[in-house]
Amino acid sequence: MKMERLSQDKIRIFLTFDDLTERGIHKDDMWREIPKVHELFSEMMDQAYTELGFDASGPLAVEVLNMPAQGMAVIVTRGKMNFSHSDDTLDDEVDEVYELEVTMDETDQITYAFHDFEDLLRMAKVLNPLLIDGGSLYSYKDKWILLLDAELMEEKLLQSVVAILSEFGEAASVTEAVLQEYGKTVIESDAVKVLCAKFS
Incomplete structure (x- = not known):
C-alpha cells in the first residue's frame, strides 16, 4: 500500500x-x-x-x-x-x-513507471514482439511512465505484458489525465515500437 x-x-x-x-x-x-x-x-x-x-x-x-x-x-x-x-x-x-x-x-489503461531509461529500453525490447502497436510514453516526476491500453488484449497476453512490465518497472497509479496535464509527452503513440526502432 x-x-x-x-x-x-x-x-x-x-x-x-x-x-x-x-x-x-x-x-x-x-x-x-x-x-x-x-x-x-x-x-x-x-x-x-x-x-x-x-x-x-x-x-x-x-x-x-x-x-x-x-x-x-x-x-x-x-x-x-x-x-x-x-x-x-x-x-x-x-x-x-x-x-x-x-x-x-x-480503466483499461496499464500504467508502469521506470526510474531508469536503460530499464525502459530493456523492457521495450522484450515486450516489442508481443505488441502489435500502442503505448504512450510520458516523463513525470523524474520517472518514465508507459501507458498501454489493455482493452484489446486477451487475458493471456495481458498477463504476459504485465509480467514483463513488472520485471523492469513498477505499477503506477497516475492517470492519463494527470500525465497529460502535468507530465511531458515523450512519445505519443506506439511507444514500445518507437523506442526499439530509435535505440536498437
Whole structure:
C-alpha cells in the first residue's frame, strides 16, 4: 500500500491486488459493503494519518479507480465539517467518524513507471514482439511512465505484458489525465515500437 498527498485535503492510495489478497478481499468486494472493506478503509486512514498527517474526520469523498493489472487507486478528498447542527447531531457525527461518498470507476489503461531509461529500453525490447502497436510514453516526476491500453488484449497476453512490465518497472497509479496535464509527452503513440526502432 503506497500513498501520496495530492493537496492539503486530498490523498491518493495505491493498493495492489496482493494488498487486497493479504486481507482476504477480492477486487469485486470493493464494490460491496462488507466488514473487511471497512477494516481496510480504517487501516488506510490510520496509515494516511501516520505517514502524511492526513486527518480523515468529517465528510470524505472516496473515488476508487480499478486498473486492469496494477490494482486500485483510491483517491480520498476531505470535505468541510458543517457545524451548524444541534449538539445532538454533532454527537452522532463524532460516533460516525467517516461520512463517505464513494464512487467507483474502471480503466483499461496499464500504467508502469521506470526510474531508469536503460530499464525502459530493456523492457521495450522484450515486450516489442508481443505488441502489435500502442503505448504512450510520458516523463513525470523524474520517472518514465508507459501507458498501454489493455482493452484489446486477451487475458493471456495481458498477463504476459504485465509480467514483463513488472520485471523492469513498477505499477503506477497516475492517470492519463494527470500525465497529460502535468507530465511531458515523450512519445505519443506506439511507444514500445518507437523506442526499439530509435535505440536498437
